Amino acid sequence: MMEQTREQLYNQLLCQTGAILEELRALGVDELYLPLRQRPERAETLEDIRAELGDCQRCALGRGRNKLVFGAGNPAARLVFVGEGPGREEDQCGEPFVGEAGRLLERILFAMGLSRADVYICNVVKCRPPQNRNPREEEIAACEPFLLRQLAVIKPQVIVALGRFAAQTLLNDQTPISRLRGRWHSYQGTDLMPTFHPAYLLRNPGGKREVWQDMQQVMQRLGAD
């Protein structure tokens, strides 16, 4: 059989396409849609995580809270502070570290040449434990994956764990905060510095000196990169 030339093949294809289009027109189709290419997967954002949490009831803390405290600050912060969980005032307004402890944290940030807008502030659990008790294991297990996802979005260079509970939980280490602080640790591959909680400093102002030493180490590490 004689081989078809490229032109013949082209004409044949045109004829077939024309016939198909005629048939479609006869059926009343007057528009054709091209299949959309699959979009590349979009990177997760903090808004996505917040939306997924919704009116979260994944653990018992959801029942008693007033407002879920997701976290606040710069979504591309190089420095993230993680506390234990919302207190009474945070639960009322939905913002982390408000009230007297929050104001002290702001003064610490100011001394570091930073403001709240430069850093990101959040907690191990996002809902207030009743009577400010420590969050329970199952509550941490339900909430911590969201903290991890927040950190994966923000990609900070340094995390500061504020207080005994946050430090021991994130590091899975029951060593007293007085021995954990002042030394570098790692949380999921990110440098972590534990230090005293601002609420502790309000009761024990003598600890401010050690916190300042810890923050100097943090500034050095941030400045070194």
Ligand code: SF4
């Ligand atoms: S503490 Fe976390 S897991 Fe528990 S209800 Fe609140 S947001 Fe959900």
